[in-house]
Amino acid sequence: MNDKAACGLFDSGHRACGGCGAAMAARLMLDAAGKDTIIVSSTGCMEVFSTPYPETAWKVPWIHSLFENNSAVASGIVAALAKQGRKEKVIAIGGDGATFDIGILCLSGAFERGHDFTYICYDNEAYMNTGIQRSGATPYDASTTTSPAGSCSFGNKRPKKDLPMILAAHGAPYVATASIAYPPDFKKKVEKAVNTPGPCYIQVHAPCCTGWGFEGEKTIAVGKLAIETGLWVNYEMENGVVTKVKKVVRKPVEDYLIEQKRFRHLFKPKKNEAEIAKIQALADRNAEKFGIDIKLKT
């Protein structure tokens, strides 16, 4: 890991929005993984903003095939490297749309077969590249263009699909959630994943200023609030057992929701206590399930 490098292995000149969480994730991931890494990218924001022909921001070998097959392409690469006796690490990276939805077939197959690679999902909670449409990772009540808030709707009707658990159930030796709001933690997890034999999964929260509706300078602040309210939990699982959890002194979910335009309908024209309570219940369930609450001595 080389903290001193300026742009490191992800070059400047890419076309991500100013303040982009996914761009941060790309830089931090490469910082942790190093130059002997092959990146297999799905179609999505990160791919599009980094590789308009003839420009590329990637200084490691990188391949993009289709939207939904990065896990299958990675499987082939891992097999080829094994046959050729080569040591490069393979990281498949995709957004939540590519990972939770359209790519679930290839992802499940690759994890079931146990290939030695790492899958990193940069979770900005919607299909951002195509203009903010709902995915299986979109949180409850978030407004997207295909789950818009309106006079008969509060936005997305379903909670986030619990993909880390699904992949742990495939027998993945290491599964972790992370956030770009805590860069050293994310980097440590990437380093651990690429050095753990077998299929490893990291889901890194990548707040999206354009899609969620906040100023680019607040990307990290919003990411921290997600964790402090319990709507995102940073944890690690080894062989299906939760081994580490980031504990917080919890804030009410309102503190997080009010920062983002995608939840504005819960506050304007008037505050929707009932829906906010449902979201609070989701956070409370997370807190209980993972034991994230720091008990303050009174």
Place this chain on the structure above:
Amino acid sequence: MLQITEGSLAVADAVGKCRPQVIAAYPITPQTHIVEALAEMVANCTIDAEYITVESEFSALSACLGASAAGSRVYSATTSQGLALMFEVCFNCAGMRLPVVMTIANRAMGAPLSIWNDQQDSISLRDSGWLQFYAEDNQEATDLHYLAYRVSEDHRVLLPSFVCFDGFILSHTYEPVDILSQEEADRYLPRFRPFQRLDADDPISFGLFAAPDYYMEFRYEIDQAAKKALSVFPEAGREFAELFGRDYSGLVESYRMEDADCALVAMGSLCGTVKDAIDDMRDAGRKVGLLKIRTFRPFPAEEVKKALSGVSRVAVLDKNISLGSKGAVALEVKDALYGSQIPVHDYIIGLGGRDVQKKDIARVVTLAEEGKGDLYYGLREEVLK
């Protein structure tokens, strides 16, 4: 060494001898025997390959794409529904100029579901940039795999190829096949030298997106490469002939065409039946010949035009139908003959595994002589009301 063997097994043997490093396998009738045979070879260390049992054909070709980009020779096999599921990846492979070789055990497309033979599957991917070779018998099916790797991997081409052989008719029948030894195979097909590969020592980004100011030029380059195969394939065929005596250097092959009045045009196993039918008809004094098309992509328009220049009529046997239009081979032949006065009659025949016999071929020739063409041959009465 001559062996009586099932088509699939002969193909599997040839594939093994081509030394693929990565094989991605998914079962589908009627190619399954190929991948099963390869699995056995891997399990017994007869070949040295990574064998990935993928969760769908889509993943099979995706895995091949990745492994090929990483610099390994790869293989998969499929047909019909499986090939259709790979549609997206097929365009991707060709666009990324990766020399994947796949066997297609030709089978009809559903709906309705059919496991039996016709050539709709591979023909429906004629726009994809994959080269397409059609085998008349199991010997040719076997040998074409060596040629396919040679041609695909040639740096002047760098395009993936389908080796097509008719499902069940060839894949599941036993024929005598001359099997090459590993040493003979190595003499013809050298180790894979990728043009470029994923490599940390020389990092390249593969699969960028191309905006309108570049996209067309990439498509042009793929097309040029496919057309380059028109000369690279005969070269590869001549070298094969020099080493092993079997000559596949023709993009097309003429059978008894010298003074033919009516020329039949066909691809694949039909050619065997047609040749036998022609021999019978010739004995009876009818001047018939066969133009066999070996490479459907790139389409050998010049060769077709030359071969058909002296005939009075052409009867194309199409084991496919471009619904709402005509048979694909007939359309290509008509285009090749554009400007000439020779009538080209299209016969849609043998779809979904319907048997085609010598007498049917003779009947087709009669229909052509009567000027009756552009029809489905041998339909059941009930649909013709």
Place this chain on the structure above:
Amino acid sequence: MALGTGCTARPGKSRNNRTGSWRVFRPAFIHERCTSCGMCRIVCPEGCIGENEEGLPVPDYDYCKGCGLCAEECPSEAVEMKKEEK
């Protein structure tokens, strides 16, 4: 001009795209207040904050998009966003 066969490219060309032109606000780095914690360099999505011999942050204004994350996350208030003078 030959194209990268199969739509490929070697590293370096993204630098032709000087994203500094996107900027509306420009970060000013106040070295007197800086503790060299490195936070700005870690969080910058462009990776365009280098460092000088003293270990103090030096932004590359050719690529800085002016997102303001460095200013927001600096624990010493050593970065201030100012409206860009064009």
